[in-house]
Amino acid sequence: MQITEIFSSQLPVGETLSIKRSRFEPTQKKENLKRISIVSGTHGDELEGQYVIYLLASWLNKNQSLINGIIDLYPAVNALGIDSITRGFPLYEVDLNRAFPGGKEEYLPGQVVYALAQDVKGSDIAIDIHSSNIFLREIPQIRINKEFSEFTLPHAKELNCDFIWIHDAVTVLEATFSHTLNQMGTRTLVVEMGVGMRLTKEYGVQLLNGILNLMKKEGIILSDEVFEAREPFLSEVGEVFYINAPTSGLFVPELNHCAVISKNEKIGTIVNPLDGAILETIYAPSGGILFTLREYPIVYEGSLLARIFGNNDEKN
Amino acid sequence: MKKIEILRINSLNRAPLIVEGYLFEGSNPDAPTVAVVGAMEGKTILPLYTASKLVDFLKNSMSDSQNILGNILVIPSINHYALNINERFWPLDKTNLNTMFPGYAEGETTQRIAKRLFDAISGYTHGIILENREDLSTCFPYVRLFQSGYEDIKNAKKFGYKIVHHKELRPTDTVSLQYNWQLWGTKAYSVMCPNETQIDMNSSNEVLEGIISFLNKNKIIKYKVLNGYESTVVTKEDIEIVKTPKSGIFIPTKQIGSHVIKDETIGKIIHAIEGEVIHRILAPSNGVIACHYKNGLIFENAVAFRIIKNG
Numbered sequence: 042m043q044i045t046e047i048f049s050s051q052l053p054v055g056e057t058l059s060i061k062r063s064r065f066e067p068t069q070k071k072e073n074l075k076r077i078s079i080v081s082g083t084h085g086d087e088l089e090g091q092y093v094i095y096l097l098a099s100w101l102n103k104n105q106s107l108i109n110g111i112i113d114l115y116p117a118v119n120a121l122g123i124d125s126i127t128r129g130f131p132l133y134e135v136d137l138n139r140a141f142p143g144g145k146e147e148y149l150p151g152q153v154v155y156a157l158a159q160d161v162k163g164s165d166i167a168i169d170i171h172s173s174n175i176f177l178r179e180i181p182q183i184r185i186n187k188e189f190s191e192f193t194l195p196h197a198k199e200l201n202c203d204f205i206w207i208h209d210a211v212t213v214l215e216a217t218f219s220h221t222l223n224q225m226g227t228r229t230l231v232v233e234m235g236v237g238m239r240l241t242k243e244y245g246v247q248l249l250n251g252i253l254n255l256m257k258k259e260g261i262i263l264s265d266e267v268f269e270a271r272e273p274f275l276s277e278v279g280e281v282f283y284i285n286a287p288t289s290g291l292f293v294p295e296l297n298h299c300a301v302i303s304k305n306e307k308i309g310t311i312v313n314p315l316d317g318a319i320l321e322t323i324y325a326p327s328g329g330i331l332f333t334l335r336e337y338p339i340v341y342e343g344s345l346l347a348r349i350f351g352n353n354d355e356k357n
Numbered sequence: 358m359k360k361i362e363i364l365r366i367n368s369l370n371r372a373p374l375i376v377e378g379y380l381f382e383g384s385n386p387d388a389p390t391v392a393v394v395g396a397m398e399g400k401t402i403l404p405l406y407t408a409s410k411l412v413d414f415l416k417n418s419m420s421d422s423q424n425i426l427g428n429i430l431v432i433p434s435i436n437h438y439a440l441n442i443n444e445r446f447w448p449l450d451k452t453n454l455n456t457m458f459p460g461y462a463e464g465e466t467t468q469r470i471a472k473r474l475f476d477a478i479s480g481y482t483h484g485i486i487l488e489n490r491e492d493l494s495t496c497f498p499y500v501r502l503f504q505s506g507y508e509d510i511k512n513a514k515k516f517g518y519k520i521v522h523h524k525e526l527r528p529t530d531t532v533s534l535q536y537n538w539q540l541w542g543t544k545a546y547s548v549m550c551p552n553e554t555q556i557d558m559n560s561s562n563e564v565l566e567g568i569i570s571f572l573n574k575n576k577i578i579k580y581k582v583l584n585g586y587e588s589t590v591v592t593k594e595d596i597e598i599v600k601t602p603k604s605g606i607f608i609p610t611k612q613i614g615s616h617v618i619k620d621e622t623i624g625k626i627i628h629a630i631e632g633e634v635i636h637r638i639l640a641p642s643n644g645v646i647a648c649h650y651k652n653g654l655i656f657e658n659a660v661a662f663r664i665i666k667n668g
Contacts, residue, residue, distance in 0.1 A: 053604040053654035054629040132652075133493065134445055139529050146598065148492055149656045176450060213456070215528035285463065289367045313369065341449060342366055343466035 042102065047115075048156035050149060060120060060153060062160060065101045065112040075261050076111035078161045078227075079252065081170040083137045083218060085122020085129070089235040090170030092245040097252060110261030113164065118157055126238065128174070139213070141221040158221050166196060166259065167222050167229040168252065175237035176337040177345060178298050180330075181244050181251075183273070184231040186210055189223040197230050199258055199270050201251025204332055204350065206276040236336045274330075274350065282327045282349040286311060286340040290320045298334040308347055311340060327351035358416055363432055364473035366466065371438065376470075378432040378477060379412045381425050383577070388427030389482035391577050392543075393568070394474070394534065395432060396487070397454045398446065399439025403550035404487030407564045408433035414569065419580065427577040430481065435474060455488075456529065458537040475537065483512070483575065484538045484545035485568060494660065495552040496648035497614050498564045500588070502546060503530055507539035510590055513546050515574040516567035517585020519614075520647065520665065522549075523592050551613075552651055591665055597644060599662040603636040605629045607655035609662070615646050617664065624661055629654065643667045 048060040066074070079097065081090020094116040101112060117123050121131045129136050130150040143155030161167050173179040182204035183197040190207050197205050214220055222229040232248060235241035247269075254268035286292065290311035296302060302325050311321040325331075329351025340346065359380045366374040383390070395401075395408030412431050419425060434440060438448050446453050452467045460472025478484060490496060499520045502508040513521045530536055538545035548567065551560045563585075570585055572578045601607070606627040617623055617640040624638035644664040655661065 051604045051657045053606065053656065128451065134451075146600070148660055149658065152658060174450075212528050212531045283463075285465065290369050339369060339449065341368065341466040343464060343469045344449075345465060 042098070047160045048153055050152070058121060058149075060115070060118060060156065063098060063114045065098075065105075065108055065114075066110070067108050068105065071109070074110045075166075075259055076113065076164045077256060077259070077261055078113040078115065078164040078167040079170065080115045080118060080157070080161065080167060080218065082115075082117040082119055082123050083169065084171065084174070084237075085119045085125065085127045085131075086175055086237040087128075087172035088123070088238060088240060089172040089244060090232075091116050091123075092240045092242070093170055093248050093252070096245055096249040100249065100253065104262070104264070107262045107264045109263045110256070110259070112256070112261060113161070115157065115161070118153065128237075138218055139216045141216050141218050154218070158218070158225070161222055161227065162225050164222075164227045166255070167219075167227045168200075168232060169218050169229060170232045170234075170248070172235045172237050172239075173233055173333075173336075176335060178236040178334050178336045179233050180204060180299055180332045181232065181234035181247055182206055182332070184208060184219075184233055186214065186220065186223070189228070192228050193223070193230055196228055196255060198273060199251065199255040200230065200232070201247055201254060201268070201270045202232065202234070202273050203271065204276070204330075205273045206281070208276075276350070279329065279350050279352060280327070282325075282329070282351055283345065284308065284323060284326065284347040284349070286321075286342055286344045286346055287323075288320050289341045292335050292338045292340045292344075292346055294334060296331055296334070298331060300331045302328060302331050302349065304328045304351075323347075325349060361477075363477045364470060366470065368438075374438055376432065376435050376437075376474070378430050379415070381415045381429040381431075383425050383427040383429070384423045385426040389575055389577055390428040390430075390480075391483040391485060391572065391575070392430040392478040392481040393432065393485045394435065394478065394487065396434045396440060397436055397534070398489070399436055399442070399444045399448075400554075401440075401487070401489050401550070402556065403553055403561055403564065404489065405434055405440065406556050406561055407487055407548075407550065407568070410561070410565050411568060414565070415578075419578065424579040425577075426579060427482070429572070429577060430478065432474070432478070435470065455534055456532045458532055458534045459541070471534075475534075478538070479541055479543070481543050483571075483577075484535075484543040485571070486534050486538075486545065486547045487550060487564075488547050489550055489552045490648070492660070493650060493652055494648045494663070495613065495651040496549060496663075498551065498560060498567060499549050499647070500546050501535075501549050503533075503536055503539075505530075505536055505539055509544045509546075512544055512571075512575065514588040514590075516546070516548065516571045516588070518548075518563075518567050518588055519586050519645075520591045521588045523590055525593060589665075595666055596647070597642050597664040597666050598660055599623070599638060599641060599664060600658050601626055601636060601638060601655055601661045602658065604655060604657040604659075605635055606653055607650055607661060609649045611640075611646055613646050613649060616644070616667075617646060618643050624649070626655065638662065640664060
């Protein structure tokens, strides 16, 4: 394993910003190896990917002889943000995942994403691991742009996630890592799972198995071990129902995340601690799986409380 | 003048956010109309101040209300919650209102705010958005127009600022107010204000006079006003970006608006610990300094100056 600095910049006061990549490859030189890149920490408040990459690096260290491709790991793209609990790039307040493709002549966040994109370029597959944010808890899921789904969907199905959400092309999302790399010819998948600022160990292990499964299928590792790849449900066979707060207050959930629920089941209440009033009771508009649930309890009118994947004949 | 409620959002622990607009009804129903949007972000002091002074001007300085010809709607502040606690974006989820347009009535909080605001300002002939630059620099006042296919450069010159920046459209600009306002038929202009934490009377007067000039020249008001500059339209090719190869303490030695000649020292970088000058920033060409970095500490390869090239 070799650690390389893909970007560095001298900060104003006695510190160097350094973005690092670790590379695992066969000890014997081989030709035409496939390459996979695993990226995380684009948002400084999302840490689930750090754990997955740790698990993967640990597995690769123990199984060096099984490596039959190039595996590049980028655990902390927004290194300053991660160490300061800052979602965007500190000081500039820029969402790095809206700053691609960046450029050498741009401001510092633009230089960082440019360096990343240029380094990942040429990979056969890239996986961009996101937690949700600090507000929502998500089941392990893959987000795929319809524009690239013909090539990315088969890989997504190998990743041992519970849900694959295929969404329409949106112009603003052209500034993301996944769009940029897909356009460069790297089949890029976005994973969303867990919650911001925390680790969900079981999800980390679940995704590790998926990544190993995908790498085995692609011949990047040679292993006799059978890695689990559960059958995900696809957004196209049902409907995603959004439940936004009808009023501001303190959201108290009644159900557990991932619960299978029935239509009109109570999801939670929005209350006012000052006077003890229940301001709103939230009911499910559809039966299905509660795959997103609000984690941060303070809500404003419009705050997302939950998402249900249900039957499309009950579209809200 | 009518004070109208544009939107209201309740909060669990803060007083409700009530956004109000000031509607000055024109005397001529055939005259063009304008809506002016002030502070959408916190930390945008000059947009807030300019919009509030525009309300004051229209209310107290127009001696004859008949001289207001077309309807004028001024909304000085949208994001009081951020302004009051020195946050830049929506304080709970840190989303940027100016990336939420045209908004969505059933969406997240800032999408709803954008939708209600957008509904209130739709249908005007002209739309003026008072903004700060999103990067860490300050500038002289200018108009920014996206190269969207809907822009009106001729009218943008009527503000009389030194430049109209005709800027390439990025994917993220497609969710901005300016772009969506134009898409829906309003001639929208972003007036870029100097990025200041305190009010500088010279620059704030320049911004306000530009808006009054625009209103007068478009026959929305009748008010004798001194002409400003004959604006120069500037594109990417006209702008020289001057970066610093060293990080440290940044001291600009030439002010915004200064004419500079090639190889003249315009700034310096001081070693943050040892105090010596570690880099002198030289003008790469003749021109006028339009922007410079505004913080005391500067990153390596950060943009220190933007110079509009002469010659």
